[in-house]
Amino acid sequence: MKTYFLSYARADAAIALRLADDLKAAGTSVWVDQYDIHPSQHWDRAVEDAVRGCEGMIVILSPRSTASPNVADEVSVAIDSGKTVIPVLVEACTLPLRMTRMQFIDATQDYDHALKRCVSETSGASQHPARTDIFATPAKPPSAVAEDELAPIVEALRRQLGPIAPTLVARENRGTASRDDLCRRLAEHIASPKDRADFLKALRLG
Numbered sequence: 001m002k003t004y005f006l007s008y009a010r011a012d013a014a015i016a017l018r019l020a021d022d023l024k025a026a027g028t029s030v031w032v033d034q035y036d037i038h039p040s041q042h043w044d045r046a047v048e049d050a051v052r053g054c055e056g057m058i059v060i061l062s063p064r065s066t067a068s069p070n071v072a073d074e075v076s077v078a079i080d081s082g083k084t085v086i087p088v089l090v091e092a093c094t095l096p097l098r099m100t101r102m103q104f105i106d107a108t109q110d111y112d113h114a115l116k117r118c119v120s121e122t123s124g125a126s127q128h129p130a131r132t133d134i135f136a137t138p139a140k141p142p143s144a145v146a147e148d149e150l151a152p153i154v155e156a157l158r159r160q161l162g163p164i165a166p167t168l169v170a171r172e173n174r175g176t177a178s179r180d181d182l183c184r185r186l187a188e189h190i191a192s193p194k195d196r197a198d199f200l201k202a203l204r205l206g
Helices: 010-025 043-053 069-080 111-123 147-172 179-187 193-202
Strands: 003-007 029-031 056-061 084-089
Touching: 003 010, 003 043, 003 069, 010 029, 010 056, 010 111, 043 069, 056 069, 056 111, 069 084, 084 111, 147 179, 147 193, 179 193
Parallel strands: 003 029, 003 056, 056 084
Antiparallel strands: none
């Protein structure tokens, strides 16, 4: 069974432990510091060993976790090791640069639905697994959305996500059905509901 390391800020312990307990009850193997570090173990070493030894990572995203150096270190080790990273958004926040191109699970409105998605991801049953290929060179976009239509989309996304926008548009454009489909797929990468709405409104989809 694959084991998933749970990364979270200590201030988010209540929601993090709730998710861990629910995932365990659903059959997912989750490593949690408060459960799995024994009194005799050195905390930093135990965490590092667990991150390097796990098959994947679940990250609780909130304003506290995105400001946490410990969470940033844990995520960096997981990404650099090529592990699957599953971001779970529990409160609107600005996503870390290294995670802006990952599909996150939104638990801000419907926790039960988010839990089911998380179970699906960790069991390997999801049709849209979380991605760790965030530094791969994007392929040339197909003709579904013409090049002259991409420029305003890139500019609107740049206002929300910064310089990563062109790369993200190029990647999401692969296999997209239409301009509207592309815009809605891109909107999923914007954590703030207000910013997401502004992005779609700028493209006349709001």
